[in-house]
Amino acid sequence: MPIPSASRRYGAVLHLPSSGKLLISTDLHGNLGDLKKLQRRYEEMVEQNDGDVYMLLCGDLIHGPIYTRKNWPRRLGTYYPDQSVELIEAFIAMRAKYPGRIFALLGNHEHSHLGGPQTRKFHQIPSETEFFEQTAGKERMEVFRALFASLPILCIAGRGLAFTHGAPRVLSASIDDIARVDYFDVNVKKINEMFNVPILGELLWCRQAGPLVIRRFLKKIEVDGQRNGVVLYGHDPISSGYVVRSAEQICFSTSFGLKNKNKIFVEVDLAREFRTAYDLRPGIEIHHLYPEEADEESPLLQAAKAL
Numbered sequence: 366m367p368i369p370s371a372s373r374r375y376g377a378v379l380h381l382p383s384s385g386k387l388l389i390s391t392d393l394h395g396n397l398g399d400l401k402k403l404q405r406r407y408e409e410m411v412e413q414n415d416g417d418v419y420m421l422l423c424g425d426l427i428h429g430p431i432y433t434r435k436n437w438p439r440r441l442g443t444y445y446p447d448q449s450v451e452l453i454e455a456f457i458a459m460r461a462k463y464p465g466r467i468f469a470l471l472g473n474h475e476h477s478h479l480g481g482p483q484t485r486k487f488h489q490i491p492s493e494t495e496f497f498e499q500t501a502g503k504e505r506m507e508v509f510r511a512l513f514a515s516l517p518i519l520c521i522a523g524r525g526l527a528f529t530h531g532a533p534r535v536l537s538a539s540i541d542d543i544a545r546v547d548y549f550d551v552n553v554k555k556i557n558e559m560f561n562v563p564i565l566g567e568l569l570w571c572r573q574a575g576p577l578v579i580r581r582f583l584k585k586i587e588v589d590g591q592r593n594g595v596v597l598y599g600h601d602p603i604s605s606g607y608v609v610r611s612a613e614q615i616c617f618s619t620s621f622g623l624k625n626k627n628k629i630f631v632e633v634d635l636a637r638e639f640r641t642a643y644d645l646r647p648g649i650e651i652h653h654l655y656p657e658e659a660d661e662e663s664p665l666l667q668a669a670k671a672l
């Protein structure tokens with residue numbers, strides 16, 4: 366008998382238990398090859414842990430660059446073709462295969478399909494949002510929009526971990542406010558006005574948050590008296606893979622904007638306690654997505670070797 370999922374939902378908040386394993390990634394932006402790499406790791410973990418494994422993508426699954434291999438700008442890291450539509454279909458198939466185990470947070474790019482501001486990073490006219498909707502077509506878009514609207518915006522997991530898409534610069538919202546947030550209730554269309562929108566702007570768009578703001582946020586989102594030690598988030602590409610910005614926050618990048626050799630994912634034992642960002646250890650919790658392409662002196666490889 367497979368071990369049943371012990372995940373719970375409180376509105377827009379996802380809660381994962383203090384048992385089992387969790388594989389975390391972020392910002393795939395239509396990179397289907399990177400999702401497949403994560404899927405293979407997930408399946409290995411399922412084999413090793415009697416199926417008691419969860420997967421969390423921290424938002425921005427969709428919207429990739431449209432450059433050809435020839436015109437690909439170096440700043441975008443390793444070339445890949447945008448396969449956003451195929452990636453969402455692969456995500457839906459994976460959820461069907463592993464019920465109650467596969468999750469994604471809402472990112473600002475998914476939110477653009479629910480009325481949030483649209484980005485024009487790679488497509489001037491139309492926007493990435495319009496381009497994706499044209500590619501998906503009307504019928505598929507109905508399914509995708511319902512999926513995006515169902516995604517949580519915050520995940521609290523195990524003993525001390527929280528996950529968001531952007532840096533959680535949450536100034537006054539409580540966990541109940543976050544649980545009840547209405548994704549469609551956004552009248553702001555300009556990105557620079559979004560930063561001051563409570564919850565949606567704070568969790569989907571912010572790139573920076575001070576230690577005191579994050580500490581207060583972690584305190585407010587405690588569930589069942591479990592202390593939260595560290596929040597992990599993406600949104601802002603970190604070319605080296607990840608950065609510990611302060612004792613309570615890690616910004617990391619699995620895919621978008623990086624060279625393969627710098628891409629990272631995180632894998633945790635949900636029964637283990639995480640009191641600070643430094644409890645996430647290079648080579649044990651923090652891993653290369655492409656270890657075969659990583660520099661030999663990489664601290665992640667060195668640490669894994671020293672075990």
Ligand SMILES: [Mn+2]
Binds near residue numbers: 425472473530569601
């Ligand atoms: Mn983002």
